[in-house]
Amino acid sequence: MKFEATTIKDIAKALGLSTSTVSRALRDSYEISEETKKLVLECAEKLNYRPNPIALSLKERRSRSIGVVVCEIANNFFSQIINGIESVAYERGYNVIIAQSHESYEREIMDLQFLASRSVDGLLISVSTETNDTAHLKSLHDRGLPIVFFDRILEGLETHSVGVDNFKGAYEATEHLIKSGYKRIACLTNSEYLSISNERLTGYKEALLSYKMNVKENYIQHCFYGGMIFSEVEEAVNKLFTQKQKPDAIFTTSDKLTTGCLKTLHRRGLKVPADIALVGFSNSDIAELLHPALTVVRQPAYEMGRAATELLLQQIESKRPIKQFEKRVLLPELTIRHSSTPKIS
Amino acid sequence: MKFEATTIKDIAKALGLSTSTVSRALRDSYEISEETKKLVLECAEKLNYRPNPIALSLKERRSRSIGVVVCEIANNFFSQIINGIESVAYERGYNVIIAQSHESYEREIMDLQFLASRSVDGLLISVSTETNDTAHLKSLHDRGLPIVFFDRILEGLETHSVGVDNFKGAYEATEHLIKSGYKRIACLTNSEYLSISNERLTGYKEALLSYKMNVKENYIQHCFYGGMIFSEVEEAVNKLFTQKQKPDAIFTTSDKLTTGCLKTLHRRGLKVPADIALVGFSNSDIAELLHPALTVVRQPAYEMGRAATELLLQQIESKRPIKQFEKRVLLPELTIRHSSTPKIS
């Protein structure tokens, strides 16, 4: 099964011209007479000619495609990010090739191999939870592949990056719980490898300290796979309830952790917020429909995707290597709903 | 900024061989001595050689990439589908290029242009809600581009297709409402252009008729943009409540319609299911956490994506044009939760 498209040769043959002339006529070169140009253009139209991007890629050594690596597509936050990425890429005539790491370092390396071998012009990546070194990225980057980090950012590689103010998001969420009267606030967070985990965790801790509350390590649970595996979340939540002093609120630091946590609380028959309050990072657009309506920290995912892609394309299309790298930080937004209703005590 | 990869020429030069010999050695041709092969292989390893897929594409007239057109990525159902698509494509060494139609016919045509010009080897498409003819697809299909429909299937084009038994899903959902004691069951559905809408609507109607209940046209509301635009859903729901006989249950036929409907009911201050029951198609994985826990018809989205991609790749890689087309129909699953609790009357 082949798909035969008309080439510049077909036009040349039809008009008795050379391919060079046709090529130039199509690119509106000054060397070609208006008459010939018109002929060529008409013929191209008639034969429905489309330049072959593959041939162009080969010649120009660029593919006009960018690679995107995320842990999962089926995740509100990332699908919204991809939406933003796709919108800019589309505007600028670029393909988006998507790969999922499924939170596996090994798979991430395979993804990069794959994307590099497909000659992507640039890379947008939110690293997997297992990733704690930059070796695999560095080798590509050193060979000249533009890379932009988004969401999960790795130190040790000089590139652009786009994220949110994780500290602020976490601080405000925790502060909100404190101000709502909660005294024993636990935190469910991702792998310690991830920059975002640590920033959010720090925000949580700082908020507690600001209000003269203790940071209890027992109240901090790490879920290595960040909610991708439900049983892990369930176990972490259960651990929180083995404490002598049971927490009266939980702050969760990612989308799947938040929903996973809520699910576990439901299964344990706990009432939110009566028995325990819940505030979490989430980009679900039905947070208000949850039981109870969820207080969430929402990230501007679409804008993050757009910003990251703009930075990447700017770098790809830059004539000179870029030395000055930008770290763009957007603001998360706290939306207060019922899951953190002020405590009655 | 360029990304220089090692080519077959570099190996040839390094070893004092011709490119043909290197090429053949790498492909383990019988014409090359074991000795030379070993040299070449070692050198390729050392220089970290990766064949340039663009050059291969140009020569073999295939790009090893497939195009996917959906209305929206940021939608549970479609992101799960894409997950399935990506999994098969990755296994088989294909790229996935994603385009969104945003439910616009015009945008869909542009997407197809774009994908065709990027020389995709095949196309997976769930048409936009505005699409009601096959002209744009037919011209590509006639020129030999393999196409597989999924979810939303268009008549008038002989291709493979993958969907669910929409009739059954809708029938069972409606039947469940009937058996739960609901008497005035309304239906919120998508554009009449879409095959899935009609099949689901028919399932709804047939269920009513089977139980000797009237089909009231006033109880059927079409949302042209299928929930993509919230205000449309809100308006449709509000219309249902202007009836003299207000409905006591709503059946919604797609993911965003279901959540949009629930959101509207919340805003109107209606209790579900006490004031009105709700059952809908949805692939949200937090349906059980909604208020109330939602009774849903869930489609095996991941499997649909996998099946569609397998059919497409089979067609792409087939030597002879395929004459016999398959319509693969998977089974949706009804999960009963609280939003359709038996009526107390």
Added chain:
DNA sequence: TTTATTTACGCAATCGTTGCCGATAACGTG
């Protein structure tokens, strides 16, 4: 020893496009 066969490799064309150079004709200039 001569001829046939095998082994192992190189040359060149090809995919579609463009850049560089060269060619040709018409025309103007001194």
Added chain:
DNA sequence: CACGTTATCGGCAACGATTGCGTAAATAAA
């Protein structure tokens, strides 16, 4: 008339990899 200029166009090579064909050398067969 000789030469330079300009306008228009064609030929060739190259991007990276594959492949049909040709061929030299080595080996086997006659």
